[in-house]
Amino acid sequence: MGESGSGSQLIRLHEIRKACSACSLRELCLPVALDRKDTDELDRIVERSRPLRKGEKLCRPGQPFSAIYAVLSGCLKSSLLGHDGESQVIAFHLPGELVALDAIGSGSHPTAIEALETTSVCRIPFSQLEILSRKLPGLQHQLLRVMSKEIFDEHKLLQVVSRRTAEQRLAIMLINLSQRFGRRGLSRTRFRLPMSRLDLGNYLGLAPETTSRTFRRFVDQGLLKVTGKEVELLDLHALHGLTEEAGLPSRHARRC
Amino acid sequence: MGESGSGSQLIRLHEIRKACSACSLRELCLPVALDRKDTDELDRIVERSRPLRKGEKLCRPGQPFSAIYAVLSGCLKSSLLGHDGESQVIAFHLPGELVALDAIGSGSHPTAIEALETTSVCRIPFSQLEILSRKLPGLQHQLLRVMSKEIFDEHKLLQVVSRRTAEQRLAIMLINLSQRFGRRGLSRTRFRLPMSRLDLGNYLGLAPETTSRTFRRFVDQGLLKVTGKEVELLDLHALHGLTEEAGLPSRHARRC
DNA sequence: CGCATATTTGAAATAGTTCAAGTTGAGTGG
DNA sequence: CCACTCAACTTGAACTATTTCAAATATGCG
Numbered sequence: 001m002g003e004s005g006s007g008s009q010l011i012r013l014h015e016i017r018k019a020c021s022a023c024s025l026r027e028l029c030l031p032v033a034l035d036r037k038d039t040d041e042l043d044r045i046v047e048r049s050r051p052l053r054k055g056e057k058l059c060r061p062g063q064p065f066s067a068i069y070a071v072l073s074g075c076l077k078s079s080l081l082g083h084d085g086e087s088q089v090i091a092f093h094l095p096g097e098l099v100a101l102d103a104i105g106s107g108s109h110p111t112a113i114e115a116l117e118t119t120s121v122c123r124i125p126f127s128q129l130e131i132l133s134r135k136l137p138g139l140q141h142q143l144l145r146v147m148s149k150e151i152f153d154e155h156k157l158l159q160v161v162s163r164r165t166a167e168q169r170l171a172i173m174l175i176n177l178s179q180r181f182g183r184r185g186l187s188r189t190r191f192r193l194p195m196s197r198l199d200l201g202n203y204l205g206l207a208p209e210t211t212s213r214t215f216r217r218f219v220d221q222g223l224l225k226v227t228g229k230e231v232e233l234l235d236l237h238a239l240h241g242l243t244e245e246a247g248l249p250s251r252h253a254r255r256c
Numbered sequence: 257m258g259e260s261g262s263g264s265q266l267i268r269l270h271e272i273r274k275a276c277s278a279c280s281l282r283e284l285c286l287p288v289a290l291d292r293k294d295t296d297e298l299d300r301i302v303e304r305s306r307p308l309r310k311g312e313k314l315c316r317p318g319q320p321f322s323a324i325y326a327v328l329s330g331c332l333k334s335s336l337l338g339h340d341g342e343s344q345v346i347a348f349h350l351p352g353e354l355v356a357l358d359a360i361g362s363g364s365h366p367t368a369i370e371a372l373e374t375t376s377v378c379r380i381p382f383s384q385l386e387i388l389s390r391k392l393p394g395l396q397h398q399l400l401r402v403m404s405k406e407i408f409d410e411h412k413l414l415q416v417v418s419r420r421t422a423e424q425r426l427a428i429m430l431i432n433l434s435q436r437f438g439r440r441g442l443s444r445t446r447f448r449l450p451m452s453r454l455d456l457g458n459y460l461g462l463a464p465e466t467t468s469r470t471f472r473r474f475v476d477q478g479l480l481k482v483t484g485k486e487v488e489l490l491d492l493h494a495l496h497g498l499t500e501e502a503g504l505p506s507r508h509a510r511r512c
Numbered sequence: 513c514g515c516a517t518a519t520t521t522g523a524a525a526t527a528g529t530t531c532a533a534g535t536t537g538a539g540t541g542g
Numbered sequence: 543c544c545a546c547t548c549a550a551c552t553t554g555a556a557c558t559a560t561t562t563c564a565a566a567t568a569t570g571c572g
Contacts, residue, residue: 080415083500088415105405130397134390141386147403148360154410155358155366159336159344161418162461166528197551205418207529212552228537228551244339422560453519463561468520484519484569 038136045128048072052115058099059113065103067125071095074119075194078111079202087112089203092195094180101150116194161205166214169204171242174224178233189236193229294392301384304328308371314355315369321359323381327351330375331450334367335458343368345459348451350436357406372450417461422470425460427498430480434489445492449485 051074052058058069061081076093078100090111093099103109104126133140160172182188193200201211218224223239225232233239307330308314314325317337332349334356346367349355359365360382389396416428438444449456457467474480479495481488489495 080411082415086419088418090411090414102404102407102411104403105401105408110408110411130393130400134393134396137386137390140390140396144386144399144403145361147400147407148358149362150407151358151403151410152361152366154407154414155336155346158346158410158414158417159338161414162344163342208551209530209553210528213528216552452517464519465521465562466560469560472520 038138041132041136042139045125045132046070047123047125049121049123051118051120054115054117057112057114058121059103059109059111061109061112063109065100065107065109065126067123068101068104068129069099069121069123071097071099072120072122075116076113076119076121077116077195077199077203078113080111087202089199092116092199092203094194095184098146098150101147116196116199166204166206166210167217168242169206170211170214170218171239173200173204174231174233175236175239175243178236189233191231193231294394297388297392298395301381301388302326303379303381305377305379307374307376310371310373313368313370314377315359315365315367317365317368319365321356321363321365321382323379324357324360324385325355325369325377325379327353327355328376328378331372332369332375332377333372333451333455333459334369336367343458345455348372348455348459350450351440354402354406357403372452372455422460422462422466423473424498425462426467426470426474427495429456429460430487430489431492431495431499434492445489447487449487 058076071093073095075095076099077089078091078093079087079089081087093113099113099121100109100111102111129139129143133143160169164172177191177193178188181191195203197211197215198208201208204211206214215224215226219226221238223233223235225234314332327349329351331351332355333345334347334349335343335345337343349369355369355377356365358367385395385399389399416425420428433447433449434444437447451459453467453471454464457464460467462470471480471482475482477494479489479491481490
């Protein structure tokens with residue numbers, strides 16, 4: 001299922017480093033601690049497999065874990081299937097980001113990971129990565145850093161989904177995407193949403209109808225222009241403003 | 257701030273292993289791959305500092321990161337401070353669990369970590385842990401496992417907070433606590449909630465009033481008995497049943 | 513004992529969901 | 543190039559769980 005080694009080949013991490021200049025993958029191989037020679041070593045264990053077509057799955061829940069992946073192009077979504085058949089979108093993965101870090105702990109993939117468009121990834125066999133990490137202190141450090149950052153990001157997401165209005169959630173999401181696209185050298189104000197409104201709503205904890213209505217409200221307010229999945233942020237400043245406001249008064253937080 | 261090395265002393269991990277028989281800390285030092293000699297090595301880098309009093313902070317947001325911690329007794333809560341002063345409770349840490357894993361990535365603590373009652377922790381200097389990890393493959397593996405599990409748990413929490421009713425959230429929380437207490441050899445049906453209703457509600461994404469009302473509803477239904485922070489689960493089966501139900505119909509999830 | 517903080521309770525307000533009915537849009541085959 | 547189809551998306555209106563506001567009780571602690 002798109003995971004077979006067939007067609008896998010060595011890839012040049014150096015090129016990836018150039019391509020995505022500030023992403024997890026870069027963080028994994030580029031940091032000060034990792035020189036050219038080290039990167040070559042990492043390069044040797046990384047495999048590229050054939051691209052996934054839209055809708056194709058990188059892995060299914062329960063599948064045994066053997067490797068983590070880095071997105072080269074396209075977009076993935078990972079989602080957790082509920083006991084009762086509903087699914088919860090956990091994350092969207094853009095180029096340069098590492099995927100399946102949540103599978104290390106249990107030895108099997110907890111989430112389903114699916115391509116939202118034609119997507120190519122490279123496969124990093126975990127056992128080899130572990131061995132290499134012991135040889136390269138810089139790599140070990142970076143791996144821990146990336147995982148820690150993942151935990152932190154999750155915390156932030158929780159904060160977003162937990163106590164914010166629909167407008168704030170969408171604003172935060174748009175800004176987040178803007179930054180992620182921007183880091184890759186693409187426009188921060190005009191981009192194409194790789195995911196459906198349904199997935200987006202699911203991710204943000206909103207009904208698809210609410211997502212749609214919130215988009216429209218933003219358009220009416222002149223904050224953005226929307227044509228299908230194409231989005232243009234017209235007033236980044238105002239969007240930022242929205243996220244700053246308290247979602248709910250909340251009598252929490254007292255003493256410091 | 258309770259983090260100074262003063263009074264730190266060697267502790268016997270072997271004793272901790274006995275004390276908390278199925279927790280993160282145990283996972284960190286007990287797994288098959290780690291023998292007695294290895295554990296001794298780990299033991300040498302772990303420090304114990306004086307207990308934190310209720311309300312005392314283990315760390316504040318922004319504080320430079322130098323070590324992770326393991327809870328020995330008591331309870332900690334970590335929370336993220338919003339731009340606007342509100343705080344979002346991210347996690348509660350019971351004995352045996354590792355704390356501050358989200359700080360590795362940025363080099364400074366993103367969350368405030370505070371004692372909910374008198375709590376003792378041991379400090380594990382991160383740089384030494386990293387060095388030791390390279391020597392002990394089993395330790396490295398376990399560290400990654402624990403972090404991965406943290407990511408996974410976060411995903412689950414997100415699922416809880418995102419799309420479930422107040423009753424389901426509370427039921428899930430009570431069952432979760434029940435299991436965590438149970439693993440430590442305590443009663444699975446009678447325990448003391450270490451946190452306030454306010455913190456609990458905040459964690460679950462509910463107003464404190466809603467939390468209170470939901471408790472009352474459960475009591476009325478005969479699912480539990482509550483006396484202040486003391487809780488007795490009377491019908492664990494029914495609670496489980498609540499969590500299974502679909503929180504919201506949701507037209508998501510189609511093709512498999 | 514008495515203040516300060518937590519918790520509970522009731523009633524009103526509301527954001528968001530649900531349901532139901534369009535509308536759009538992309539792919540397909542004639 | 544035009545129907546035709548299926549799914550994604552949008553829109554409106556009614557509904558409801560949860561929040562908010564206000565105020566009464568507990569509870570803890572000095």
